[in-house]
Amino acid sequence: MISAYTSFQRIDRLPDALGKEVTLNGWVYDTTGKGKLHFIKLRDGSGIVQCVVFKPNVSEEVFDTARSLTQESSVQITGTVRAEERAPGGVEIDVTNITIWQLTSNYPITPKEHGDAFLMENRHLWLRSTRQHAIMRIRATVVKAIRDFFDANGFTLIDSPILTPAACEGTSTLFETEYFDLGKAYLSQSGQLYAEASAMAHGRVYTFGPTFRAEKSKTRRHLTEFWMVEPEMAFFTLEDTMDLAEDLVEYIVQSVVRHRYQELSTLGRDIAKLEKIQRPFHRLSYSEAVEWLNKNNIKLNKKQPDGTEIQIDFPWGEDFGAPQEEALMQQFDKPCIVHRYPAEVKAFYMKRDPHSPKLALAMDMLAPEGGGEIIGGSQREDDFDALKARILEHHLPLEAFEWYLDLRRYGSVPHSGFGLGLERTVKWISGAEHIRETIPYPRMIYRIQP
RNA sequence: UCCGGAAUAGCUCAGCUGGUUAGAGCAUCUGACUGUUAAUCAGAGGGUCGCAGGUUCAAGCCCUGCUUCCGGAGCCA
Numbered sequence: 001m002i003s004a005y006t007s008f009q010r011i012d013r014l015p016d017a018l019g020k021e022v023t024l025n026g027w028v029y030d031t032t033g034k035g036k037l038h039f040i041k042l043r044d045g046s047g048i049v050q051c052v053v054f055k056p057n058v059s060e061e062v063f064d065t066a067r068s069l070t071q072e073s074s075v076q077i078t079g080t081v082r083a084e085e086r087a088p089g090g091v092e093i094d095v096t097n098i099t100i101w102q103l104t105s106n107y108p109i110t111p112k113e114h115g116d117a118f119l120m121e122n123r124h125l126w127l128r129s130t131r132q133h134a135i136m137r138i139r140a141t142v143v144k145a146i147r148d149f150f151d152a153n154g155f156t157l158i159d160s161p162i163l164t165p166a167a168c169e170g171t172s173t174l175f176e177t178e179y180f181d182l183g184k185a186y187l188s189q190s191g192q193l194y195a196e197a198s199a200m201a202h203g204r205v206y207t208f209g210p211t212f213r214a215e216k217s218k219t220r221r222h223l224t225e226f227w228m229v230e231p232e233m234a235f236f237t238l239e240d241t242m243d244l245a246e247d248l249v250e251y252i253v254q255s256v257v258r259h260r261y262q263e264l265s266t267l268g269r270d271i272a273k274l275e276k277i278q279r280p281f282h283r284l285s286y287s288e289a290v291e292w293l294n295k296n297n298i299k300l301n302k303k304q305p306d307g308t309e310i311q312i313d314f315p316w317g318e319d320f321g322a323p324q325e326e327a328l329m330q331q332f333d334k335p336c337i338v339h340r341y342p343a344e345v346k347a348f349y350m351k352r353d354p355h356s357p358k359l360a361l362a363m364d365m366l367a368p369e370g371g372g373e374i375i376g377g378s379q380r381e382d383d384f385d386a387l388k389a390r391i392l393e394h395h396l397p398l399e400a401f402e403w404y405l406d407l408r409r410y411g412s413v414p415h416s417g418f419g420l421g422l423e424r425t426v427k428w429i430s431g432a433e434h435i436r437e438t439i440p441y442p443r444m445i446y447r448i449q450p
Numbered sequence: 451u452c453c454g455g456a457a458u459a460g461c462u463c464a465g466c467u468g469g470u471u472a473g474a475g476c477a478u479c480u481g482a483c484u485g486u487u488a489a490u491c492a493g494a495g496g497g498u499c500g501c502a503g504g505u506u507c508a509a510g511c512c513c514u515g516c517u518u519c520c521g522g523a524g525c526c527a
Contacts, residue, residue: 032486037486055484086485087485107477112477117457190527213526216524217523221527222525222526372527373526374527376526
């Protein structure tokens with residue numbers, strides 16, 4: 001227990017110290033006075049407690065100190081813990097002494113409303129607010145749930161490299177850097193290929209780390225640097241993988257509901273909706289989804305050569321965009337897996353459906369309540385000739401993929417995996433409007449500070 | 451890259467049809483108050499109207515260019 005080694009008390013443990021005198025260290029979250037009575041809301045990272053300074057009970061000096069405190073000043077406060085119904089949290093501190101670490105002046109973030117740009121410029125300070133504090137705790141719990149889930153189910157954590165020699169999927173734009181005398185290196189956009197190799201050593205593996213996409217995306221669900229967990233399983237079919245994805249997401253959501261109820265309440269999240277996230281989820285094949293879109297008259301905006309837009313029925317073979325996914329999810333209050341997409345619109349490494357070669361054994365999981373796509377995965381092509389042909393078709397450099405083809409030369413087996421976007425998952429669970437709130441220091445096209 | 455929007459006090463915004471000295475709330479400072487929760491009340495300070503140019507007797511407002519930011523599309527987690 002860390003508290004045994006410290007000379008001060010943590011705010012979240014105050015209920016255990018009723019009636020005792022304690023010393024707290026923290027920052028002034030808010031302060032307000034009423035003549036001979038002064039209130040200080042103190043936060044220390046573990047919680048917030050209201051400290052009451054009553055003039056007749058303290059020295060003149062201590063009362064003046066209390067009145068001089070400003071937002072985000074750092075202080076040490078000593079006082080008695082008292083149960084108090086009127087106080088949020090149920091306990092309050094009757095202050096006997098205050099020592100100032102530093103008196104802050106002109107803290108930029110006031111208790112009033114602020115704009116996004118201003119808050120983002122002050123992200124390093126914004127993290128102190130209750131809302132951001134709650135989201136970061138939820139994020140930490142999601143990460144722990146992911147690790148616990150895989151560790152408990154026979155997976156080995158095998159980290160994949162961040163500096164890579166070439167594109168994994170050959171599609172999106174990569175961040176580029178010089179790598180000594182070996183030419184260009186790129187920041188990884190996916191650990192999948194390495195996970196596949198690792199799965200041939202360990203059976204079930206997952207990689208979990210930062211991922212980079214240099215796409216000039218400007219939406220509230222994109223970051224240029226984000227965290228992704230990618231499990232990869234030998235001998236798993238697409239069906240096995242969809243089951244696993246459902247298990248994982250159910251486990252994550254229920255862990256957050258169980259361990260972060262307080263934080264979800266702080267955010268005003270409708271927790272009943274999260275409690276309903278239980279298996280089985282919904283499943284639709286791509287073809288069923290297209291049929292549904294057309295039956296419900298969800299049109300596709302298509303740009304004409306002359307620049308004008310027309311609305312057409314959704315054609316089989318086109319990939320879904322955000323508008324289609326959103327329309328599709330309106331009917332569901334649980335996640336939905338869409339599977340078996342046209343192979344044309346999917347990555348080269350995905351295995352074709354043996355029953356219908358136009359289809360790839362791919363799947364995406366869409367979250368309800370506008371959560372969008374949180375998972376993308378597939379069964380991988382395990383046949384040497386088919387994979388090699390696919391690499392050539394996509395005009396990818398064969399030499400760079402020789403090691404990857406080795407996996408199909410030496411003991412190739414059916415295998416599958418998927419990637420789950422950490423920030424998108426946190427965004428959905430926390431109900432955040434924008435993905436930038438779900439990572440401590442977001443990296444976006446026009447933002448690399450702080 | 452494409453489409454759309456925004457920029458006025460430390461922050462959030464208002465500013466009419468172009469017309470006298472630039473407006474509010476919050477924050478800050480001074481004072482009053484024994485239960486505040488974004489306290490209330492009285493008072494004070496605080497402005498290169500994003501930048502550059504143009505039109506006009508007159509520009510925060512109109513025009514052109516630039517900068518910065520925001521949302522969306524595409525790409526995807």
